[in-house]
Every structure is written in C-alpha cells, then in structure tokens.
Amino acid sequence: MSFNAAVAHNSALLHGNDFQIERVRAIDPLGADEACLRLREMNAAADIPAITAALRGLLPDAESARGYDMDTCLAVMRDLGMFLGSLKRHGVEPLELVPEATPLLLDLGVRTDMIPRDTVHHYCTWNPTDDRRRMYTGDEQEDHLQNSVRLVFPHLRAALELVHLLRGIEPTDPKFAVLVDALDRELTPMVTSIDGVLKNVTPKFFATVLRPYFEEIDVAGQTYLGPAAAQVPLWLVDEVVWASDRGAPDYLDFLHHSVPYSLPRWRELHESWVGAPSLVTRLLQAHAEEGDSPWTAPTLRASAVAIARMMRTIVVFRGRHLGIARQAYQEDLRLYPVGSGGASVELLREIIDLTRENSQLTARVGKPRAHPVEVSA
Numbered sequence: 001m002s003f004n005a006a007v008a009h010n011s012a013l014l015h016g017n018d019f020q021i022e023r024v025r026a027i028d029p030l031g032a033d034e035a036c037l038r039l040r041e042m043n044a045a046a047d048i049p050a051i052t053a054a055l056r057g058l059l060p061d062a063e064s065a066r067g068y069d070m071d072t073c074l075a076v077m078r079d080l081g082m083f084l085g086s087l088k089r090h091g092v093e094p095l096e097l098v099p100e101a102t103p104l105l106l107d108l109g110v111r112t113d114m115i116p117r118d119t120v121h122h123y124c125t126w127n128p129t130d131d132r133r134r135m136y137t138g139d140e141q142e143d144h145l146q147n148s149v150r151l152v153f154p155h156l157r158a159a160l161e162l163v164h165l166l167r168g169i170e171p172t173d174p175k176f177a178v179l180v181d182a183l184d185r186e187l188t189p190m191v192t193s194i195d196g197v198l199k200n201v202t203p204k205f206f207a208t209v210l211r212p213y214f215e216e217i218d219v220a221g222q223t224y225l226g227p228a229a230a231q232v233p234l235w236l237v238d239e240v241v242w243a244s245d246r247g248a249p250d251y252l253d254f255l256h257h258s259v260p261y262s263l264p265r266w267r268e269l270h271e272s273w274v275g276a277p278s279l280v281t282r283l284l285q286a287h288a289e290e291g292d293s294p295w296t297a298p299t300l301r302a303s304a305v306a307i308a309r310m311m312r313t314i315v316v317f318r319g320r321h322l323g324i325a326r327q328a329y330q331e332d333l334r335l336y337p338v339g340s341g342g343a344s345v346e347l348l349r350e351i352i353d354l355t356r357e358n359s360q361l362t363a364r365v366g367k368p369r370a371h372p373v374e375v376s377a
C-alpha cells in the first residue's frame with residue numbers, strides 16, 4: 001500500500017471513532033461558538049442578511065485553511081453547515097449569496113473524503129454536547145432529536161463491522177448465531193432512539209419547524225441533501241442481511257443514493273459487499289441443501305432463529321418510525337411531499353414489508369418440525 005493510500009485508509013478507519021469524536025466536538029477552529037449561538041435568534045427572526053454576514057465572517061483565508069488537519073476540516077464543515085442549512089430554510093440558495101464559500105466546501109469534501117457539505121455526522125456526532133452545541137432553533141425538541149440520532153451511531157459502527165464478519169461465516173457454523181445475536185444487541189438502541197423521539201418530539205415540530213432546515217442545497221452544480229436522520233445507514237445492514245439480492249428497485253435506488261452520505265469506512269464496506277449473496281439467501285440455500293427434514297441441523301436452525309429475531313428488532317424500529325413519519329408527512333401538516341432523504345413515507349412502508357417478508361422466510365427455517373410418529377404394527 002502506498003503512503004497516500006495508507007493515510008487515506010487510516011483516515012477512513014478513524015472517522016467516527018470515540019477519541020476522534022471527542023476532539024472534533026471540542027475544537028472551534030473558526031471561532032464560531034458565538035455566531036452559532038446567535039444563529040438561533042437569527043433563524044427565529046428569519047434574518048437572512050445577518051446569517052449571510054455571519055457565514056461570510058467565518059470563512060477562513062486560504063493560507064489558514066491549507067494548514068487544517070482532518071479533525072479541523074470536520075469541525076469547520078460542521079459549523080459552516082449550520083449556516084448553509086439556515087439560509088436554505090429561509091428560501092435562498094446559500095452559495096448564490098456566498099459563492100466564495102464554494103471552493104472551501106469542495107476542498108473540505110475532498111480532504112475528509114465526504115460530500116462537500118455537512119452530514120448527519122456533523123450535525124449530531126461531531127456537534128458539542130454542552131452549551132456550545134450547534135442548533136438551528138435551540139428548541140429542546142431539536143436537542144432530543146440530535147441526541148436520539150447521536151446515540152445510535154457507535155452501535156451502528158459496531159453493527160456494520162459485525163455484518164462484515166458474518167459474510168465470511170457459514171450459517172451452519174455455530175459462530176453464526178452468536179454473531180447475529182451480537183448484531184441484534186447493537187441494533188436495539190435504534191428502538192430506544194425512536195422511542196425517545198416518540199416521547200419527546202411532536203410530528204408538528206418536526207414537520208413545520210425542523211424539517212425545512214434539512215433541505216437540499218446546490219454546491220458547484222450538484223445537489224446535496226441536508227443532515228437528516230434518513231442518513232443513518234440502517235440500509236447498509238439490510239444490504240448484507242437481505243437487500244443485496246432480495247431488495248426492490250425503489251429501495252435499492254434509495255440505498256445507492258444514500259451511500260455518498262456515509263462515512264468513508266462504511267462506503268469501503270459497501271463496495272466490498274457488491275455482488276455477494278445476502279445472509280438470508282445463504283441461509284435458505286444451506287437449508288435447501290440439508291432438506292426440510294425433522295433432522296435439519298440444530299445449528300442451522302439456531303442461525304435462522306437468530307436472524308429472524310434480529311430482523312424483528314429492525315421491524316420494531318421501522319414500525320414505530322413509520323408511525324411518526326406518517327404523522328409528520330400527513331397532508332395537512334407537511335410542508336414537503338417527501339422526506340429530506342428524498343424518499344416517501346410509502347417507501348418506508350415498502351421497506352418494512354420487505355424486512356418482514358425476509359424475516360418470516362428465515363423464521364420458517366428456524367421452526368423445529370415434529371419428528372414422524374413411529375407407528376407400531
């Protein structure tokens with residue numbers, strides 16, 4: 001591996017690790033703390049000139065920007081992103097007003113190996129958790145939403161490494177069920193997260209106050225979606241578990257459009273998974289080879305039970321999530337016909353149906369059959 005490739009590889013691994021998160025949260029390279037705090041008032045007043053002036057005032061000179069390390073680049077993108085989303089919320093294309101920010105955004109995108117605007121990782125994970133927290137509104141419901149998303153990322157990071165390991169293990173191997181159970185434990189915080197949202201965030205607040213800040217913006221002729229929770233890459237787990245060869249075109253389309261918004265390491269995993277059969281398919285194949293007999297190996301049955309249980313956790317998250325998404329996007333409340341990830345509530349319904357169908361297929365393999373009754377003469 002060349003030196004540059006090694007640096008890129010290490011950066012990919014570092015993105016999103018705990019010590020790196022702490023550092024990015026702690027730094028304020030643009031001296032933006034005060035402006036970020038004032039942003040809440042500027043947004044409440046829809047004060048476009050003030051937001052524009054603040055954004056201009058934060059832009060560093062080219063010389064300072066050249067000296068940024070990776071963590072600094074991430075923190076700079078986090079802070080600029082707050083102003084980009086705010087301007088768009090008030091109906092203006094941010095880089096038409098502040099075109100001098102474009103080269104910096106493009107450069108930060110290249111240097112962090114991410115899109116040239118902020119993502120959900122900037123808005124939630126790399127955001128300070130104390131009174132330096134960057135928020136569009138300062139409302140405690142925004143705070144809850146940021147926390148809910150923030151809490152799932154360390155677990156998803158572990159989950160994606162587990163699904164990567166599972167690709168190399170046969171469903172007839174006893175380790176398979178153990179790893180799937182570990183995966184299930186990493187996915188359970190998704191349920192905790194959405195329960196917190198249901199309890200603390202109203203569909204009305206999301207639909208009418210927060211959703212407008214997640215609108216897409218144009219950067220150098222390309223459109224980039226805002227930093228919303230739809231970028232939480234549950235779809236990457238699906239991809240390995242069932243979607244790679246059992247997904248519907250609409251969902252695969254959503255998945256492929258979402259990949260650029262993930263962390264470099266996750267894109268790397270995604271690329272290494274292309275063309276591989278899903279876990280569900282491999283399990284069904286192993287079952288077909290063994291035959292649906294009363295003697296189907298207990299290990300294969302245990303693998304099937306574990307997959308069905310893990311997928312059930314995803315269905316529970318998706319069911320509760322669909323509930324709030326439906327309410328936030330009902331016709332008399334919503335300001336936009338589709339989500340900030342560019343997808344509809346109907347797609348969310350379709351994804352749950354697919355998850356459930358695949359889960360039921362595996363559950364069948366897991367069911368013990370009655371042994372044939374021996375009839376004595």
Ligand code: HEM
Nearest residue numbers: 148149193206229230232234324325328339340341342343
């Ligand atoms: C008020 C709260 C929320 C609403 C109204 C909402 C709404 C939506 C909508 C409409 C979509 C469709 C895609 C798109 O946006 O274009 C979506 C996707 C998604 N959202 Fe949310 N969401 C909320 C909170 C959350 C939270 C807290 C999480 C995770 C912690 C989350 C995770 C996801 C995921 C993973 C997807 C992709 C589809 C999937 O994998 O099922 N959402 N959301």
